[in-house]
Amino acid sequence: MNPAPQNPELAIRAKPRPVRRFSRKAILFGGALLGIVMFAALAFALQTPSYDDGPANELYNVTHKPMADGLEQLPKSYADYKPKLGPPLPGDLGAAYVAAKTANEKKPRNSAALKGVRHKPPQPYTGARQTSHAPPDKNPQA
16 A cells, blocks of 8 residues: 655644743843832832921811800810619619628638638549438347
């Protein structure tokens, strides 16, 4: 069998795309240019703002503030304001808290007031559970 004659128009594959090559100088120049642009943007962003020291143009007249008539009747500070409370609600601990605090201030805080109180020393943990706190009978009557 004779192989088919080679015809350039009858190609099985398409021609591959040509390879684009960049020179190292062009890549280094582009990287350096990008670094300079980023440094300039960073330097511009980190500058302190400069404010004008000249007179400010106000949108509203701030030299004269008209006061409402109702504001004259209000207290000048929160220290002058005493709220009027109603009867205590269920669960309100205000009176109980004040009574307990004044009772605690009247009690002495020394060891002489606690002389009758005995403290039990802590027992080491043995790992066994006790089923009853009573000592076992020495003479069981069965």
